[in-house]
Amino acid sequence: MDKILMTTAALTLCGYLTLMFVRPESAASGLEFTTEMFFQALPWMIVSMFTAGLLAQFFDPAVIARILGRESGIRGVLVGACLGLAGTGSRWAAYPLAAGLVAAEASPGAVFAFLTSWQLVSLSRLPAEVPFLGMRFTVIRAALSFALAIVGGLVVDHWVKSP
Structure with a gap:
């Protein structure tokens, strides 16, 4: 354990x-x-684990490795960050999905970018933010958060590769 x-x-x-x-x-x-x-949380955990297991059967690890793997470089980090933008589920869905990406040999930076973008931006949550914080603040915060996901992903990829 x-x-x-x-x-x-x-x-x-x-x-x-x-x-x-x-x-x-x-x-x-x-x-x-x-x-x-x-x-x-229990129902979310159970459904998320089954969903992650099901999704793993539809995605070829070789394709994930090619698109999000270590050799994909900045493109993989960008794709990971963009996937995070589409995130709509709870943390019980995102973390098993991220674990599936790791198991399919996605780079640590792409997984970092996915999780960070999902947590900080997630386009589906932005409309709920606008009435409270305003359009200008929401757009600036989302853009900077997305940039942070990308820069962080590149740093993680570099850091994990280093001895």
């Missing part, structure tokens, strides 16, 4: 155990909140 996961689980358990002795009502409230979040 993943060391980071195990460490986080151990620290969380220690936190709950400590809180149970110091403020039992807070520990109970935290567990109740955790249970609610779990059951709210």
